[in-house]
Amino acid sequence: MAAGGLSLSALTAAVSERAGGKLAARIEGDAGRRVQSVATLSAATGAQLSFLANPRYRGEALASGAGAIALAPAEAAALRDAARSDAVLVVVDQPYAWFALATQLLHPAAAAATGIDVAAHVAAGALVDGSASVGPGACIGAGARVGAGAVIGAGAVLGAGAVLGDESWLHPNAVVLDHCEIGARCIVHSGAVIGADGFGFAPFEGRWIKIPQVGRVVIEDDVEIGANTTVDRGTMGDTRIERGAKLDNQIQIAHNCVIGAYTVIAGCVGIAGSARIGAHCQIGGAAMIAGHLTIADGCAISPGTLVAASIDQPGQYTGYFPMMPHRDWERSAAIIRQLEELRRRVRELEAAQRRATP
Numbered sequence: 456m457a458a459g460g461l462s463l464s465a466l467t468a469a470v471s472e473r474a475g476g477k478l479a480a481r482i483e484g485d486a487g488r489r490v491q492s493v494a495t496l497s498a499a500t501g502a503q504l505s506f507l508a509n510p511r512y513r514g515e516a517l518a519s520g521a522g523a524i525a526l527a528p529a530e531a532a533a534l535r536d537a538a539r540s541d542a543v544l545v546v547v548d549q550p551y552a553w554f555a556l557a558t559q560l561l562h563p564a565a566a567a568a569t570g571i572d573v574a575a576h577v578a579a580g581a582l583v584d585g586s587a588s589v590g591p592g593a594c595i596g597a598g599a600r601v602g603a604g605a606v607i608g609a610g611a612v613l614g615a616g617a618v619l620g621d622e623s624w625l626h627p628n629a630v631v632l633d634h635c636e637i638g639a640r641c642i643v644h645s646g647a648v649i650g651a652d653g654f655g656f657a658p659f660e661g662r663w664i665k666i667p668q669v670g671r672v673v674i675e676d677d678v679e680i681g682a683n684t685t686v687d688r689g690t691m692g693d694t695r696i697e698r699g700a701k702l703d704n705q706i707q708i709a710h711n712c713v714i715g716a717y718t719v720i721a722g723c724v725g726i727a728g729s730a731r732i733g734a735h736c737q738i739g740g741a742a743m744i745a746g747h748l749t750i751a752d753g754c755a756i757s758p759g760t761l762v763a764a765s766i767d768q769p770g771q772y773t774g775y776f777p778m779m780p781h782r783d784w785e786r787s788a789a790i791i792r793q794l795e796e797l798r799r800r801v802r803e804l805e806a807a808q809r810r811a812t813p
Contacts, residue, residue, distance in 0.1 A: 460491030460502065460561065463523055463543060470556045478553045483531065484543030490522050493558050504545075504561065506554035516542075525550040525557065567606040575607075578615070593625075596633065614650065620676065635688065638676035644704070646683040649674065653687040653694075653710025653728060666690060668710060675699075681706065681722070690728075697734070715752065 461469070464486040471479050494503040496512060499521035506525040507516045513533060516524055525545040526534070534542065547553045567588035571577060574591035583589060583601040593607045596615030604622040607613060611625040614633035619625065623641040631637060632650030643649065655666035670689020674696045680686070681704035688694060689711045696702070696714045703722040708714065712726050715734035720726075724738050727746030732738070736750060739758030744750070748762065753769030756762060760774040779787070 460489045462487050462489050463545060466490065466504075466557055466560060467545065469560050470553055473556050473560070474552075478547055478549060478556065480525070480545050480547035480553060482543065482545055483535075484523075486543075488522055488543050490561065492561055493554070494521070496521060496524070504554070504557060506550050508551045508554075525554045572609075584621075590627070602639065608645075617650075626682075632688070635672040635674075637674045638678065638698070640677050641674055642679040644680060644682040644684075647680045648685045649680065650688045651685055653690055655690050655710065670694065670711065672696070675716075678702075684708070687728075703740070709746065721758065 463482050467480045467482060471477070489502065490504040491502045494500070494505055496505045496507065496515040496519040499505040499519055501520060501522045503521055504523050504525065505519060505521040507513065507530050510530065513530065516534060523543040523545055525547060527548060527550050528546055531544050531546045534544065545553070569586055569588055571583060571589040572591040575589045575593040577583060577589065577595045578597040580597045581595045581599045583595065584603045584605065586603045587601045587605045589595065589607045590609035590611070592610040594612045595601065595607065596613060596617065598616045599613045600618045601607065601613065602619060602621035602623065605619045606624045607619065608625055608627035608629065610628045612630045613619055613625065614631060614635065616634040617631050618636040619631065620637055620639035620641065622639055623637050625631065625643050626645040628645050629643045630648045631643065635650040637643065637649070650672045652668040655668060656663035657666055668688050668690050670691050670693050672686050672688050672694045675698040677699045678696050679701045681702050683704055684702050684706040686694060686696065686708040687710040692711055694708065694710055694712050697716040699717040700714050701719045703720060705723050706720055707725045709726060709728040711729045713731045715732050715736060717734055718732055718736040720738045721740035723741045724744070726732070726744040729747045730744050731749045733750050733752035733754060735753050737755040739756055739760065741758055742756045742760045742762065744762045748765040750762065750766045751769055754766055755771045757771065757773035757775065760772060762772070762774070766772060
């Protein structure tokens with residue numbers, strides 16, 4: 456961003472353009488006010504932009520020193536009623552999405568230097584577009600392909616026969632192993648491993664025989680993979696992450712899974728082999744998904760939930776026991792241990808009642 460930032464009128468126009476004509480915003484106040492960066496409501500100063508998307512933070516908005524606040528029409532009315540007349544308000548139906556695009560414009564990613572660093576290794580037969588950037592210590596395998604504007608950070612690995620699409624970014628020390636494919640405009644953060652062997656072993660006479668994992672990982676366009684997340688290659692077919700999916704840090708995706716388009720998965724989720732997650736799902740942190748099941752499009756899985764069976768209808772699903780004081784939990788656990796005996800006694804009483812009924 457150029458020194459001096461952007462005027463709010465220019466910023467709203469740029470956000471609308473980036474959103475394809477959507478997210479049109481109305482400015483209440485000085486449309487010429489310039490903002491240089493973004494900040495929280497409590498920390499923002501007069502040259503910064505903040506946002507209000509949750510009514511519980513209305514008090515912070517009233518006290519904020521932000522130069523401008525993006526917010527929904529109902530919240531704008533509340534601030535006006537509270538006589539916050541000095542604030543410049545950017546009124547838009549989806550303030551969180553608007554603020555996300557505004558942040559991209561005010562804080563663009565630093566451009567990577569074009570070319571291949573002298574300390575990088577590019578194997579014979581690899582094809583690296585002239586507009587790509589390859590950092591020091593990066594390794595590109597034989598027959599790999601790197602698209603236009605792609606970036607491979609320091610120490611990152613793109614294996615033999617692997618593909619990195621146009622404008623995609625491998626952060627330092629990210630690893631994409633042999634024959635895996637990354638689409639366009641993807642981001643793979645540091646420490647992520649794409650294409651490790653799936654956990655496949657056959658039992659034989661008290662020992663385990665490794666099953667070669669000969670499939671790939673295919674990641675479609677506009678996917679983001681968080682730091683230290685692992686996506687295992689398929690045993691025979693492919694593991695696939697569909698367009699627009701977003702994966703947080705430290706997630707495990709096992710072999711032959713399919714993650715549907717525009718699904719978001721929070722940190723520490725584990726998904727066992729051959730699970731199929733639908734499109735536009737939301738999976739909360741530390742949820743556990745068993746293998747060989749299907750989750751329908753549009754499902755929301757609460758944090759910490761164990762999904763042990765397929766879900767065929769969209770909706771919110773929760774499967775954890777609420778936190779309680781430890782002594783209360785011990786009492787509950789004692790009751791649960793007695794449920795089988797209680798069930799037996801109830802059945803005996805019901806049977807006796809039936810026999811006694813004329």
